[in-house]
Amino acid sequence: MTPPEIRINQTWPFEDGSVVELTCLAQINSHAATLNWNCTDIETSKQNIANCTHYSTKIIYTAAVEDNGRVCKCIATMGTVSISTSIKLHIRIKEIFSLDIYNQFLCNNSKEVQLSCTITSNALSFGFDSWTHTYNGVFIRHLKGTNVGNTSVVLINTCQFYDCGQYECRAWKRDESGLKWIEKAGELKVSGPPFIVETQAIFTPDLSFAAKFVSLPTAYYLEWYISEEVLNNSSKYNRTFTRDTFTVYMHGVPVTVAGYKATLTIDSKEEMETDEQVSLVLINELGKASYSFKLWKAPFEENEPNVYNEIVAESDGRMSNHHHQYFDIEISHEDTESNSYDESSNNC
Structure with a gap:
């Protein structure tokens, strides 16, 4: 009769709380032999016999740190002769x-x-x-x-x-x-209130104004004004409001953010008078933001070029000063009005 062999299904040490298997195997040329564990109160399975000479018994055990150092012994007995193999449990505290x-x-x-x-x-x-x-x-x-x-x-x-x-x-x-x-x-x-990130004025072929902004929560009021008069529906004006992406500098780093773009296009420049102001007003549940483009009649002297004339000259040199009203544009930004507000569904 050879000493039993103990096999384990995990590497040492066992972790506290893990389920491990201890299997004891022995080769004994006798039907009257027994194979048992001595591992205090740890429950063992019944022994199995294969090919009349191969015995096995198994422990399925939930490792506990208080069992660290315990000695478990597998004992093979045939008549009055016993032989055993021992294993000392090594259980470490579960990593937290x-x-x-x-x-x-x-x-x-x-x-x-x-x-x-x-x-x-x-x-x-x-x-x-x-x-x-x-x-x-x-x-x-x-x-x-x-x-x-x-x-x-x-x-x-x-x-x-x-x-x-x-x-x-x-x-x-x-x-x-x-x-x-x-x-x-x-x-x-x-x-917070709507946050205007970027504005743009385009002079040709039509006069248009655009603002890119983010609004968290979404703006529920968006209107264009000309000289404090809200812009009514008219074939002379085209207003669009679309989702857009654009670059914003966050603490000096350029990132692409998702937001909105509002555009006002005036089909006929003759509709605009001098000394007028075109404004965009945005309101959401947390406050208001506005942006204004101030217009005034531009000089036509060649030694005093203005932005509008420079752009027109690059795009169409044949346009005549006698058939169009020209404007310079000054941009002003109204301080945002904000209120304290907390809404958990808002997104950044």
């Missing part, structure tokens, strides 16, 4: 290393917001690295958090559109297996 961060942070424009991240770990040594701010995968900046215990906090005193995006918290731990890192990100969404 995780980060808890909100999937979404919300702030109102110009208000304060705190981003927090908490680490859970049973390692003796752990800590945080800098936060990383990105927008749609584009790196924007690193931010150093204030670390208190197992929590790291980034404070943004005045929340702006340029702060929206993804914020990744990164933490580390060190144990006997070495240094390990973990990352988890949350998204900051900034709600």
Whole structure:
């Protein structure tokens, strides 16, 4: 009779809470032999006999850290003769290393917001690295958090559109297996009055004005004005409102954002008078924004060129000054009116 062989289905050490199998095998040339485990209160399966001489018995066991160091013995017995093989259980504490961060942070424009991240770990040594701010995968900046215990906090005193995006918290731990890192990100969404990103005046072939903007929540009021008079429906004017993408600089980094474009086209320049003002007014639930183009009659002297005449000269040198009214344009931006408002469905 040869000593039993013990096989395990996992590598050492077992992890606390894992399910492991301990199998004992023995070759005994007797029908009267037995194969048993001595492993205190750990329940074993009945022995199996294959080909009359091969015996096996198995333990299916949920590892517990309090069993670390326990000796389990497999004993083969034939008559009065016994022979055994022992195994000493090596069970390590289950690794705990995780980060808890909100999937979404919300702030109102110009208000304060705190981003927090908490680490859970049973390692003796752990800590945080800098936060990383990105927008749609584009790196924007690193931010150093204030670390208190197992929590790291980034404070943004005045929340702006340029702060929206993804914020990744990164933490580390060190144990006997070495240094390990973990990352988890949350998204900051900034709600506020409409934010006009870019404006444009086009002079030929028709006079048109355009504004690109973001609005979170969506603007429910969009109107063009001429000299404080709302623009009524007319075949003389063409107004469009479309979704658009454009480049915005977030903390000096160019990123592509999704927003809207409002355009006003005036088919006949003769409809415009001098000293008029064309304005766009946008309103959403959080406030108002407006943008104004101020027009005045331009000089026609050759030594005093204006923007309109320069553009016309490049596109069509045959246009006559005698048949058109020409304008210079001055752009003014009205300060945004904002109110404190919190709406969890708003997107950045």
